[in-house]
Amino acid sequence: MSNIFSLEYAQQQDANDPIKHIRQEFTIPKQSNGEEEIYLCGNSLGLQPKLAAEYVNDELSQWAKLGVKGHFSGDYPWMPYHEFLSEGFADLVGAKTKEVVSMNTLTANLHFMMVSFYRPTTERHKIIIEDHAFPSDHYAVESQIKYHGCNPDESMVLLKPRDGEETLRDEDILQAIEEHGDTTALILLPGVQYYTGQVFDMESITKAGHAKGCKVGFDLAHAAGNIPMQLHDWNVDFAAWCTYKYLNSGPGSVAGCFVHERHHSDKDLPRFAGWWGHDKDSRFKMENHFIPMESAEAWQLSNPPILSLAAIRGSLDTVKKAGGIHELRKKSLQLTRYLRQLLEQELPSDINILTPKDEKYSGAQLSLTVNLHGADGKQIFDAIEADGVTCDFRHPNVIRVAPAPQYNSFADCYHFVRILKKAIAEAAA
Structure with a gap:
């Protein structure tokens, strides 16, 4: 036809x-x-998977029947519940299961990642972002620069399309990294640009950034569940994403985070620490000496909201059903x-x-x-x-x-x- x-x-x-x-x-x-409806808004809020509703109702039932014992009982006990999402997240972003974790929300995760990976010095203090970054990313970067006593006018490198164009060219991104790389501490760009829908060449950006000694991270809000990625093989330092767009996990649902395994054993890497990032074997000894897990879980602070994780599990299982x-x-x-x-x-x-x-x-x-x-x-x-x-x-x-x-x-x-x-x-x- x-x-x-x-x-x-x-x-x-x-x-x-x-x-x-x-x-x-x-x-x-x-x-x-x-x-x-003709619903074409998955880039903003995905529709509800029936499994998400089913799994959330299961946990409500567990809570009603078991109370606190639900942390250790049933097929999906709450204590390790975030681990049930690791395989699904790893498949989506091209990572090892120990490199991904479900925690917090997207902008919170970007802040926590910058605590570890934005370490400005007098010589190397810049952050490269795009001029039309999602506002929350811009606010986060600007506030981190100010927190470290730097001037955003001097420390923010804003990538702009050429006059008369709407999207960034690869060669212009790489040229900016070459030009500013020696004074740049961090490159933070989207996997997919929220306004134009442009997919960024994350592999080339990471390679170029590392060649200049920069850390490289990505906001995958519009990439996770949308395009295949290989974050581990690309050697990306960190990434964060929300789960309510193409991942269909409900409004404001818990976000995801990636930290490359090469950073897991770095004891000198600064981080904001919390109980849930402490070594699992000794967590309940209640000792005030933080021992981080050697995984992305080390960046967790608190136990996550199980009802939200249940919705994410339902979404990830639906992705699996689709192949x-x-x-x-x-x-x-x-x-x-x-x-x-x-x-x-x-x-x-x-x-x-x-x-x-x-x-x-x-x-x-x-x-x-x-x-x-x-x-x-x-x-x-x-x-x-x-x-x-x-x-x-x-x-x-x-x-x-x-x-x-x-x-x-x-x-x-x-x-x-x-x-x-x-x-x-x-x-x-």
Whole structure:
């Protein structure tokens, strides 16, 4: 069938999808008319896996039946519960199980990582970030620089796209590392840029940073569950991610963290310490001499909220049912490729796609701007939302659309473009 802009074509693609059954593992929100929403907002908050609800209810039941004994009883006792997530996290980010841990929230983890890996000196005090970093990352970096008595105007290197461009070029990132590397203590960049959806070449950035003596870390908020990674093999020093976007673990859910194993036995590495990072064998001796575990767990402070971890376990088990991140990436490429084709065919002059076309540099998200005189992106966004689409808007003028491979379909992409085309036509009338 040659006409890709037809519902029949989209439905045929869905029928041929080897993981189409995974959509049934999620609860899809309904419109007021009872029909399912066209939910394309997994880059902001993923939908609820049915296993997440089941596992949370299991722990509520354990709490009701066992009280404090639930820490040591049942198939999933609470004391080691975070360990039940290690294999799933390791598979997602390309790590060893001892290099990952579920703890805190994303920005808190970035701060804790900078305690260990941002150690400014008079000669080496800069942090390289992007000019359009997610605001929380910018705030965290700026506050860490100030905490150490440095001046952000001198110690923050802000990477900007070239004039007239929306995304950063690899050569410009590497040139900035070459130029500032000798005075840089830390490089902190995203795995996937939140605004444009650009995937960063983490391997090359890490290699270049280490060659100049810098520590290198990544914010994987929009990368975890979206693209395959190999953090261990790339020798990334640390990374942190939230679990409520492509990992579908619920609003504000506990975050994940990676620390490369080469740092685990470094007794001189500074850190903010807490009870949960202490050696497990002697933790309950209640002695006031901190002995860090030789794993990413050493950066834990307190016992984590079990109900949130249960939701994450449900999400990770759903990823496993789908065949893992590589199978999800295959479908994601197909979905996003199809969505881009529809947009280019049906709205060639009305929509600009900021996200790079080269699939090496793009994930599930496409960031769109509207080129319609007299109508801005927010006006169009409001119109498509009223017509059953859930995506999101980022100022000043970007509509972010993310077909998540676990629960989105080719038909979702078809209907989105149909509704978007209608909204633009009505705005232009």
